[in-house]
Structure formats: structure tokens, C-alpha cells
Amino acid sequence: MAAVILDLNGHPIRPEASFGQHVRRSGAHLQGTLVNWANHVVTSRIAEREKRKIGERAEDLYVNSSIAHAVIEGLNIETVGTGLTPTPTPDFEALGRDEAWSDKYASAIWRLFKAWAFDPRKWCDATRRASFYQLEVLAYFQWKLHGIGLFQVRIEPATPLRPSRLSLLPICPTRLQTPNKKTKAEIYDGVEVDPRTGAVRAVHIAKKTASPHLRLVGDTQRVPVWHEQTGLPQVLLVADVRNIAEYRQDSILAPVIAEIKNNDDFVEAALVKAVTQNLIALYVALQYPDGSTMSPPPASGAIDWSERVHEIAKGTIIEGPPGYKPEPVQNTAPGPGYDVMWRSIISRVGAATQRGSENILREYNSSYSASQASIENADRFADYDRMVLVGTFCQPAWAWLCYEAVLAGRLPVESRADFLENLHAYTEADWLPPPARRIDKKKEAEHDQKRLATNTTTYADIHGRMGRHWKAALRQRARELAYMRELEAEFGVDMGGASVPDAQAAEPKPEPEPQPAQEGTDEA
Numbered sequence: 001m002a003a004v005i006l007d008l009n010g011h012p013i014r015p016e017a018s019f020g021q022h023v024r025r026s027g028a029h030l031q032g033t034l035v036n037w038a039n040h041v042v043t044s045r046i047a048e049r050e051k052r053k054i055g056e057r058a059e060d061l062y063v064n065s066s067i068a069h070a071v072i073e074g075l076n077i078e079t080v081g082t083g084l085t086p087t088p089t090p091d092f093e094a095l096g097r098d099e100a101w102s103d104k105y106a107s108a109i110w111r112l113f114k115a116w117a118f119d120p121r122k123w124c125d126a127t128r129r130a131s132f133y134q135l136e137v138l139a140y141f142q143w144k145l146h147g148i149g150l151f152q153v154r155i156e157p158a159t160p161l162r163p164s165r166l167s168l169l170p171i172c173p174t175r176l177q178t179p180n181k182k183t184k185a186e187i188y189d190g191v192e193v194d195p196r197t198g199a200v201r202a203v204h205i206a207k208k209t210a211s212p213h214l215r216l217v218g219d220t221q222r223v224p225v226w227h228e229q230t231g232l233p234q235v236l237l238v239a240d241v242r243n244i245a246e247y248r249q250d251s252i253l254a255p256v257i258a259e260i261k262n263n264d265d266f267v268e269a270a271l272v273k274a275v276t277q278n279l280i281a282l283y284v285a286l287q288y289p290d291g292s293t294m295s296p297p298p299a300s301g302a303i304d305w306s307e308r309v310h311e312i313a314k315g316t317i318i319e320g321p322p323g324y325k326p327e328p329v330q331n332t333a334p335g336p337g338y339d340v341m342w343r344s345i346i347s348r349v350g351a352a353t354q355r356g357s358e359n360i361l362r363e364y365n366s367s368y369s370a371s372q373a374s375i376e377n378a379d380r381f382a383d384y385d386r387m388v389l390v391g392t393f394c395q396p397a398w399a400w401l402c403y404e405a406v407l408a409g410r411l412p413v414e415s416r417a418d419f420l421e422n423l424h425a426y427t428e429a430d431w432l433p434p435p436a437r438r439i440d441k442k443k444e445a446e447h448d449q450k451r452l453a454t455n456t457t458t459y460a461d462i463h464g465r466m467g468r469h470w471k472a473a474l475r476q477r478a479r480e481l482a483y484m485r486e487l488e489a490e491f492g493v494d495m496g497g498a499s500v501p502d503a504q505a506a507e508p509k510p511e512p513e514p515q516p517a518q519e520g521t522d523e524a
Helices: 044-064 066-079 099-118 132-146 254-276 298-302 338-352 356-361 368-407 416-421 423-427 441-453 459-465 470-491
Strands: 085-088 149-155 166-171 186-188 191-193 200-206 220-224 235-238 282-287 309-312 315-318 324-328 429-432
Touching: 044 066, 044 132, 044 254, 066 132, 066 254, 066 338, 066 356, 066 368, 085 099, 099 132, 099 368, 132 149, 132 166, 132 235, 132 368, 149 368, 166 368, 200 235, 235 368, 254 338, 338 356, 356 368, 368 416, 368 423, 368 429, 416 423, 441 459, 459 470
Parallel strands: none
Antiparallel strands: 085 429, 149 166, 149 235, 186 191, 191 200, 200 220, 282 324, 309 315
């Protein structure tokens, strides 16, 4: 009973009264700006319906709005890009092994990972459509657009061609739904939880196409989340935790849906203005002998305007009777403040996504320092998102791959029981981000040289920013230098740089100061 929430008298709170474990979204049933200002408690069913509605609107904006599409695709490229690469780092000291065993273990699992993740036959994807890096992007995409990413771990039948029986099945997040409440299970956002602790137990996947109507228990498939023998998740739920009472987040576009829609309205108004400026628009008024004008009186209804209005490609010509004066109608939509308003909308969208307007527009017009600061600030949030993605998708998939390799006898471990008992030590890995894109590569290289000379950075840090393992990178560089020396000896040429061991030796030495001439000698 230690995990049960207690009331002030020390008695267990009934599960249905434990609001800290269940969805009670404030004001979620209302519409409009700042709806959460309304202090109203709604049921979990209404809250789930509102989140589903937000997800549908976000997906519609992603397809039809240039800004929403740019935001989501920009997040994908900045955070995941060409993929998060694992570097095996088993804790050999905790396992009572030496570094030689660690290198052997890491080499074996890395070769298996490459064959499983990047083979053109797409063994890692149950649908046989994507590589592992593409699955990483898909998981992040689902999380940001729908509030959660959903994958099922599958063990396929063994075949001679498959490097591993493991595969990952992507599931559309819209299929994660709560069935009808004719069940005693505690289900919220399609996730079944332990009524005592709120721990995730299973997910309920719709068998058919997602529908806004209530589903019966038979319309969803219950899939347990945890694997009993290993304790690993067999359903990967890719999401962060911001509200412990919710098991599915809102789309990242949720707070800026109105902003993006307003921008689309402004753009449409600008297009209307551009079109109407090239058309003829006249207002015909009656002109009196003194020069004054007014609208035609009702008595002028005898004029048959249908015979005097002529439609042409450039607009409309009105043939008025004597005494009528045409006046051009000026179109000022959307107004002179359109650019200011548009920039304001982009700034608010950038603030809501924590990436800044410069990253959304991909325009770096300020100084090098300001642009670099903007990129580094966006990288801070990208690093956090990578941490969530690694913990909920990458690392569980890596642990499953290692476990399946142990069952197949492909890794140097003592036994399956020893592996499960020390699973964390065996499956530790560093997930390197995609290569960083720097504004001024020359300045970055100079900074790296200075940091190496002052021992304020390491080769692991430098190569890690480029998405490479430092040992493999230095070994490759050593092979290149050795080969260059062989070519120099063979052809008697100087290729330059072959004898430079590191960045410190590449720093130019200061020239010696000139010595004063001695007396009695002639200066050249």
C-alpha cells in the first residue's frame, strides 16, 4: 500500500476520487482563445475527444499550411535529421570484465545493428518501408504532431536472411482509443493503468479506422505494454510527461493553431489584393451641374444597368448615362501593417515551439554571434527532445536487439539470466546526434584547436558533435596518415599534413625577433 495515495486521515483514497491519477482537464470542452481560464472540470471522455480534435486540426494544418508544415519538418530535421547513431558503451567494470571484452562486445553488437537497421530489405520495420533512422524520424513526428508515438515490438519467424528476428511495427496514434466504459479497467487516452499507482498496463488499439464515436470493448484490441520475462516495453509510447493525469500530450501546434490560421487569412487577403489591383472596379454616382455627386435616386430605376455593364478579362466596364460620374474603388486589403503582423505571428509561433523566428524562416540576417546564439538556443531544446526520444524509443529498441542477439548466441555473455540481471550494464549506449551544421566552419575549427590546446574539450566531444565515434574517427585518420606516408615514400613527393599528429602541432610557431647587428659587422 506504499504507492497508494492517502487522504489527510491516512486512509487510502478511492481510485475514482484520485484526481492526481486520472484525466480531469480544465475547460477542455470549451472553444475559443484562453479556454482554460474557465474553471470547469470535465470528464476524461470529453478531454480525450478534445485532444483528438486538436490532433485532427494539427494534421490538417500540417498538410495545408506552409508554416505548420515548416515547423514540423524543421523540428524533424533539427532534432533527428539523418538519425541518432548508437555507440555501444557497456559498463565492463560493473560486469567484472576488461576493456578488451568491451571492445569485442561493442564490435559484435554494432555489426548486428548495421545489418538490422540499414539493410535495404528493411528488416527493422515490420512494414518493410523504413530504415531505423527513418523510424526515429517517424516516432518523433508522431509525438510532435499527435502528442504520442506508438510502436509495437514484434518477434518475426527466423529465416536465414534475417540478421535479427526483431522488428518494429508503427501504429497510427489515432487508433489509440478508449473503449466503452462497460469495463472495470481504468482506461484513459486509450491507455489502461493500474488503479492504485497509475502505472501503465496496456494500450487499446482500434481494430478499424478511427472514429469519433464511442467504441465498444470488442472494437479495440488490448495489447499489454510490458514483457513479463524481460521487463522491457513491448509497446513503445513515445511521449514526454507534463501532466501526470494525462498519458497522451497535445500536439506541439496546439497553442499556435489560431496564430497559423490567422496567418493563412492574412495571406489570402494579400492574394485578393494583388488580384483586385489588376482589375477595374468603378462606383457610378449621379453628378449635378454644380459638380456635386450622390447615389442615383430611386426614381432612376428606369435605367437598365444589365445593358450597360460589360465584363472583360481585366474587370468590368459600366456604360453610364449622361450626368453619371464613375469613381475608381481602391482596395487596401490587407492594409499597410500586413508585414508587421505577419512577422509578429511568426515570432509567436517561434516562441511557442522554442525555436525562434529565425529557425522557422531559415533566415539568419543578423551577425555571426547573434545567428550562432539563435542556433545554439534551438539546439538546447533539440537536445532535450533527443533525450526523450532516446529514452522512449531508441534505447528500448536497442535493448531488445541486444536481448534477441543473446538468445541467438551472437554476443559474448555468460548466460541469458546474467544478461537480464545486468541488462542496463550490457545495453548502455551513447546516442550521437546528427552532424552539426556550423555557420563558419573555419572559426569552429580554430575554436576546437584552442580548446584542445587548453584541455577544455576532448576528441570525443568534437567527433560526437559530428555524429561520429571518436575512436573510429581517430583510427580512420591514422590509416589515412599512414597511407599518405607510404605514397610519399613511393613517389618521392610531399603530400603535406602526413606528419602532423594532432591539432596542437598544426598551430604556427611565432617568428623569432630580429637580433641587433654587432659592432664592426656590415648588415646585409
